[in-house]
Amino acid sequence: MSVVREGSGGLFDRIEQALGLTPMRATPVAGGCVGEVFRIDLQDGERCVAKVDPCASGTLDLEGRMLEALAPHLPVPAVLHAAPDLLVMEFLEGSSDFSPGAERHAAELVAALHEVGADRCGFDHDTLIGGLPQVNPWEDSWLTFFAEHRLIGMARQCREHRRIDGAMFERVARLADRVGDHLDEPSRPSLLHGDLWAGNVLSQGDRITGFLDPAVSYGHPEIELAFTTLFSSFGQAFFDRYDELRPIAPGFDEERRHLYNLYPLLVHARLFGGGYVGSVDRTLARFGC
Secondary structure, three states, X not given: XXXXXXXXXXXXXXXXXXXXXXXXXXXXXXXXXXXXXXXXEEOOOOEEEEEEOOOOOOOHHHHHHHHHHHOOOOOOOOEEEEEOOEEEEXXXXXXXXXXXXXXXXXXXXXXXXXXXXXXXXXXXOOEEEOOEEEOOOOEOOHHHHHHHHHHHHHHHHHHHOOOOOXXXXXXXXXXXXXXXXXXXXXXXOEEEXXXXXXXXXXXXXXXXXXXXXXXXXXEOHHHHHHHHHHOOOOOHHHHHHHHHHOOXXXXXXXXXXXXXXXXXXXXXXXXXXXXXXXXXXXXXXHXXX
């Protein structure tokens, strides 16, 4: 792994201006879908994380706002500085290897987050998922919100960027028209992290140390649970503990999670194409579209 030392110019200058502390070293690390990420060693021995987005239309300040929205409810890195092209955050120790105890702790934290509710679905501003626009207009109906602003909205992005063709877009639209045949309204919309896979969660031992890279909105908590199954982020210990705290209705594993996961599959198809388009195709076929 390469290390950027003193003399990295503008990045060090901006961090020093923002924090009043002198950066000594920047080490590239993996993380996020936007720009570059560095672990910054500071002169006082502390560390922070800097995300840098050189694009003129940077959105890192929006990521900062999402972290601040979650901060009262989840362990997330404190935002030290947020601008469209630079986000500086607290450095959190941990890895994405989860013991059964850490899975249970994650379930407790996520269940508590889902107790934070709103009267409608959406959010007070648009957010991001994987660096892509995620629109959040307020809607009284979760079924309408999920159909229009998740399935059709992301399928439209896929079509516009030639990840899917018009025929597949129409198949998504037909399924969106019928989501009420498979899904129910929540008793109350829940606050969602929105991008809950293993790479966005850190643990040490049996404790979760932080949640990263959110895609915040209010919606049905099952869409959050479904996403954790897409890449097998958590195992049975997580679901058993969550179910103790917030019982999961029958039929989730057999049917509903597959429909909810069509949204992140469309996100991945938009970002990466390839096999994810095939996964979208198979999900549509599963629901007769």
